[in-house]
Every structure is written in C-alpha cells, then in structure tokens.
Amino acid sequence: MVCKSLASFLLKTYHGGHIVIRLAMAGHKQSNRPFYRIVAAYNKRARDSKYIEQLGSYDPLPNIYNEKLVSFNSDRIKYWMGCGAHPTKPVAKLLGFAGFFPLHPMTVTEAERRRALTEQAEGAAPEEVVKQQEL
Amino acid sequence: MAAFSAARCLFRSYSLVKNVDQNTGILIRCSRRMLCSAPSDSSSPDAHVKPQFLDSEVQDILTRITGLNLEKVFRPIKQELKPPKYKLMTDAQLEEATQSAREQAQRLLKMPPVLPERKPINDVLSEDKILEGMDTAKYVFTDITFNIPHRERFIVIREPTGTLRKASWEERDRILQVYFPKEGRRLTAPPVFKEENLKMVFGQDRHEDMLDLCQVQFEPDSSEYIRVHAATYEDLEKMGKYDLLRSTRHFGGLVWYLVNARRVDGLMIDMLQKDLLQDAVSLVGLFNKVHPHSETAQEASSQQAYGLDLLKIYAKWESQRAGYVELALQAYEQTSAESTV
Numbered sequence: 001m002v003c004k005s006l007a008s009f010l011l012k013t014y015h016g017g018h019i020v021i022r023l024a025m026a027g028h029k030q031s032n033r034p035f036y037r038i039v040a041a042y043n044k045r046a047r048d049s050k051y052i053e054q055l056g057s058y059d060p061l062p063n064i065y066n067e068k069l070v071s072f073n074s075d076r077i078k079y080w081m082g083c084g085a086h087p088t089k090p091v092a093k094l095l096g097f098a099g100f101f102p103l104h105p106m107t108v109t110e111a112e113r114r115r116a117l118t119e120q121a122e123g124a125a126p127e128e129v130v131k132q133q134e135l
Numbered sequence: 136m137a138a139f140s141a142a143r144c145l146f147r148s149y150s151l152v153k154n155v156d157q158n159t160g161i162l163i164r165c166s167r168r169m170l171c172s173a174p175s176d177s178s179s180p181d182a183h184v185k186p187q188f189l190d191s192e193v194q195d196i197l198t199r200i201t202g203l204n205l206e207k208v209f210r211p212i213k214q215e216l217k218p219p220k221y222k223l224m225t226d227a228q229l230e231e232a233t234q235s236a237r238e239q240a241q242r243l244l245k246m247p248p249v250l251p252e253r254k255p256i257n258d259v260l261s262e263d264k265i266l267e268g269m270d271t272a273k274y275v276f277t278d279i280t281f282n283i284p285h286r287e288r289f290i291v292i293r294e295p296t297g298t299l300r301k302a303s304w305e306e307r308d309r310i311l312q313v314y315f316p317k318e319g320r321r322l323t324a325p326p327v328f329k330e331e332n333l334k335m336v337f338g339q340d341r342h343e344d345m346l347d348l349c350q351v352q353f354e355p356d357s358s359e360y361i362r363v364h365a366a367t368y369e370d371l372e373k374m375g376k377y378d379l380l381r382s383t384r385h386f387g388g389l390v391w392y393l394v395n396a397r398r399v400d401g402l403m404i405d406m407l408q409k410d411l412l413q414d415a416v417s418l419v420g421l422f423n424k425v426h427p428h429s430e431t432a433q434e435a436s437s438q439q440a441y442g443l444d445l446l447k448i449y450a451k452w453e454s455q456r457a458g459y460v461e462l463a464l465q466a467y468e469q470t471s472a473e474s475t476v
Contacts, residue, residue, distance in 0.1 A: 056279060062272035067292070071314055074289075075280040097293045098276035099260060111269040111297075118268060 017043030019085040021077065023058060024048050034060055038072055038091060040080045055080070058094060070094055186424050188249040188391055196421045197387035200414045201244060204382035205233075208240045246387040250356040258301040266297035275302065277310055285311050308354060319351040328352075328363055337370045346385045368392045377405050390418070394425050400456045403449075407463040410470070412442070419445045422453075429453060443468070 020043050023036040038056035045051070056072035063069065072095065081087075087095065095101040186193050224232065278289040290302040290310055302310065312320055326332060327348065336345050346367055353360035368389050371377060380386045393399050399422060406415040423432035430452040435445055443464070450460040 065273075066271075067273045067275045068270075069275050069277070069310070069313065071277040071279045073279050073281075094274075097274050097299075099291060099299055100276075103263070103266075107269060108265050111266050115268040 019043070019052065019080065019083065020088060021055065021080060021085050021091050022047070022088040023090055024051060026057075036060065038094075040076075040085055053080075070098065072098070072100070074100060192424070193391075193421065194246070194387075196417045197246065197390055198241075198244070199417055200390055201384075201386040202382045202414075203237070203240060203244070205236060205240055207382045208243055209236070244382075244384045246384050247350055248355050249388055249391055252358055252361055253304055253354075253356040256301050256303055256307075260291060260299040260301065263297040263299070266293075268295065269297070270295055275306070275310060277314055279314055285315065304354075304357060308357070317351075321352065324352055324359065328359065330366075333363070333366055334370075337367070337374075340376065340379060342367050342371060342376070342379050343383055343385065346380075364388065365392070372398060372401055375401050375405060377402055390421070394418075394422050397422075397426070397453075398455075400454045400460060403446075403454070404456070404459055404463050407446075407460075407467050410467065412467065416442055416445055419449045422449070 019040055021038065021040050024039045024041065025048050026035050026037050027033060036058040037051075037054050038058060039051040040053045040055055041051035053076060055076050056070065058071075059069045061068070077095075077100075087101075089104070089106070092101060093104045093107055096104040096107060188194075273295065274293040276289075276291050276293070280288075288307075288311070290307050291299055292302050292306070293299050309322055312322055325348070327336060327345070333345070336342075346364065349360055349363045349367075353363070371380065371389065372393065377389070380389055390402070393402060399418060403415055403418065406412075406418065419431070419435075423429075423435055426432060431449050434448045434452060438444070438448070446460075446464055450457055450464060454460045
C-alpha cells in the first residue's frame with residue numbers, strides 16, 4: 001500500500017486483515033455510559049484496543065438540547081478511504097446521516113419499521129383506552 | 136491603402152471600445168461596492184464612502200482620544216500572587232523599560248472590532264421525508280479538520296423529521312466551544328448578561344469587567360454582544376462616567392457608538408472640564424468625518440476652522456445641550472487665559 005511508510009514496513013509489525021473505520025467504545029466499560037470513538041484500526045484487533053488514528057467521536061446519549069453530538073475529521077477520513085479502508089455499517093449509517101456519504105439503504109428500512117411500530121402502538125393505545133372506559 | 140487606413144481606424148475604435156468596456160466594468164464594480172457599503176448615500180450625487188470603524192484614520196483618532204494612562208493599564212489584575220521582583224537599573228535602562236512598557240500598553244489597548252450584526256443562517260441542505268421518525272433526537276455533525284477557520288467549518292444538524300440543515304449561529308458557538316474550547320468561555324451564557332443583573336453590575340461601577348466578560352463569552356458580531364455593549368454605553372452616557380473606560384481598550388468602541396448615535400455632548404463637556412482640548416477637537420473632527428452632510432461638517436469645511444473654532448461651530452449647530460457646552464468652553468477659555476497671564 002502506498003500510504004504505509006517505509007518505516008512501518010521495515011518494522012514488520014504483524015497485522016491481519018485490512019484497515020477499517022469503526023466505532024470503538026471509550027470509557028473502559030466501567031461506567032454505565034457508552035461513548036464511541038470513530039477510529040481507523042486494523043480489522044483483526046480487539047474493538048477497544050490500539051488503533052491507528054482517531055477520526056472523531058459519537059455520543060449516543062442525547063444532551064439537554066436533545067442533540068446527539070457526532071464529530072468526524074473529514075480530511076483524514078478521505079485519506080484513509082483513499083488508502084482502502086472499509087467503513088463498518090454503523091459508521092456508514094452515521095456518515096450517511098451527515099451527508100458525507102450517500103444515505104445508507106438500511107436507514108430508510110429502519111425508519112419505515114419504526115414508523116410502523118409507532119403506528120401500531122398508537123393503534124393499540126386508543127383501543128385500550130376505549131376498553132377501560134367500557135369497563 | 137484604403138484597406139490599411141480602414142484597418143487603422145477599426146483598430147483605434149476597437150481600442151476605444153475596449154477601454155470603454157473596462158471603464159464601465161470598473162465603474163459598475165465601484166458603484167456596486169459603494170452601494171453595498173453606503174446604502175444611505177446612494178441617493179446623493181457624490182459617491183462618498185462612509186468611514187468604517189477599522190479605517191486607519193478613524194483608529195488614529197480613537198487611539199489618541201483613549202489616552203495612555205500607564206498607571207491604569209497596568210493596575211493589579213486578579214492573578215496568581217507572585218513575590219515582586221526588584222531590578223537595579225541605570226537611568227538609560229529605566230527609560231528603555233518605560234518605553235517597552237508603553238509599547239506593551241499600546242498592544243493591550245488594541246480595540247476590539249465593531250462589526251454589524253450577523254445575519255441568521257437558514258440553509259437547508261436536503262429534505263428527506265423517507266427518514267422521518269428515524270430517531271427522537273437530533274444528530275449534530277461537526278467537521279473537526281484542524282486547519283479550517285471556525286467560520287468556515289461545517290456544522291450540520293439532521294432533525295428527526297429528516298431535514299438536513301446548517302446549524303444556527305448560537306448552536307455553532309456552543310458546539311465550537313465543545314470541540315475547540317476557548318479559555319474563559321462557557322457553554323451557556325452566565326446569567327450576569329440578563330437585563331436586571333446588568334443594572335446591578337452597573338450600579339457597582341464595574342462596566343469594564345462587564346465588557347471584558349462579554350468580549351470573552353460572545354463573538355463580536357453576535358446579537359448578544361451588541362446588545363450588552365449598547366446597554367453598557369447607554370448607562371455610561373446617562374451617568375456621565377466616561378472616566379471608567381478612559382485608557383482602556385473599550386473607549387474607542389464607546390466613542391464610535393456615541394458618534395454614530397450623534398449624542399457626543401456629555402463626552403464633550405466631560406473632556407472640556409478635564410482640560411483635554413486636543414481630544415475634544417479630534418472628537419469633533421471624527422464627528423465631521425462620519426456625518427459629512429451635517430451642518431457642523433459643512434460649516435467647518437467652508438470656514439476651514441481649527442481648534443476652539445471647531446468646538447464653537449459644533450456648539451452652535453449640532454449639540455442638544457448647547458448651553459452647557461458653551462459654558463464649558465467659556466470656563467476653559469478663562470482658565471487658559473488665567474494660566475497664560
């Protein structure tokens with residue numbers, strides 16, 4: 001690969017597989033509070049262990065303004081994608097929401113499924129209310 | 136032969152036409168620029184450009200009026216307590232030290248910019264109705280590439296309805312503070328900046344601290360910054376406490392605000408009472424530059440007045456409290472006559 005420097009080639013560090021851009025959990029599993037880093041790492045490495053470069057962060061819990069904060073370093077993501085890194089599904093979905101990638105097809109399906117669920121729940125709730133009133 | 140002369144005529148007319156095109160192009164660009172910068176002057180026949188806060192002449196006048204009171208600039212600020220350092224110096228070294236202190240003071244007195252209020256951002260990048268109901272919370276995406284200026288950074292928000300829009304200015308400020316924190320700035324504005332609390336702070340004569348805090352917290356073109364600064368300047372003008380800001384970096388902003396609102400009387404009287412004739416004269420000069428169509432400016436330019444005459448013209452034509460200004464002028468003339476005698 002052109003992007004790997006001569007130094008790393010000479011070091012001959014063993015790695016299996018390719019480079020991926022994925023979410024790694026930060027916070028060391030101690031707190032009941034997930035927080036992800038968007039990270040470029042080798043495929044075979046453990047999820048939270050040593051990565052090549054951190055490219056951003058994702059906070060899945062909404063803050064007081066009901067926002068989920070996502071940051072990504074577009075310059076470096078473009079570089080790693082150019083080097084042949086594969087993004088995983090959640091990363092592809094997030095970047096599709098951002099407009100950086102085209103929309104992931106599963107997001108549309110998920111949205112439809114969720115809408116169907118909410119409609120079912122709404123359809124069930126008025127029925128229960130009516131039943132209680134009758135009783 | 137005829138063809139040659141015809142060609143020469145054609146070439147000459149072509150060059151004339153070429154110049155005309157260039158001239159009209161330049162004229163169009165100039166007029167467009169001037170129309171953009173001075174909408175109020177577009178009706179007047181002479182194309183005069185209104186002086187802005189950051190023009191070198193305006194900045195010169197304002198720095199001169201601000202004054203350079205070294206005692207006040209370097210008065211003890213709240214910082215870590217360090218034992219004082221004593222140095223043994225010759226006279227020449229002492230002069231050098233005072234000179235460098237003066238330059239340092241001038242750098243500390245650099246005026247913060249006065250900018251027009253920023254226009255709200257209402258850009259919608261895409262409307263995706265198919266994504267409606269995907270989540271109950273908004274997603275805020277920030278681009279954390281290192282070398283972009285903060286004004287050009289992409290901060291977009293995906294709403295639960297599926298619209299992808301650019302973040303508004305307040306959201307931008309908050310999120311830039313999360314990822315690129317500035318020292319002293321807080322995520323939510325401290326409650327000091329509400330109206331009632333501002334009044335209490337002004338009662339304690341802490342206008343300068345207020346303005347410093349505002350400087351740290353808000354961007355120069357945000358509505359909050361402009362509102363707080365306007366409230367501070369109004370209060371100072373009402374109470375007449377111009378001395379609080381003299382020799383600080385906020386004095387230029389105060390003078391600019393008063394000159395644009397045409398309420399320079401209080402400041403003028405204050406200057407005359409403190410025997411700062413040069414400052415008063417430069418103040419009237421600045422006023423004439425900013426409002427060139429007022430009667431004061433026209434009288435001054437027609438009579439080529441300098442010094443005290445400028446002040447007299449201003450007192451006669453423009454000031455609302457003419458009596459006070461003339462009294463102060465007379466008092467100043469008397470004291471100067473007595474001191475010379």
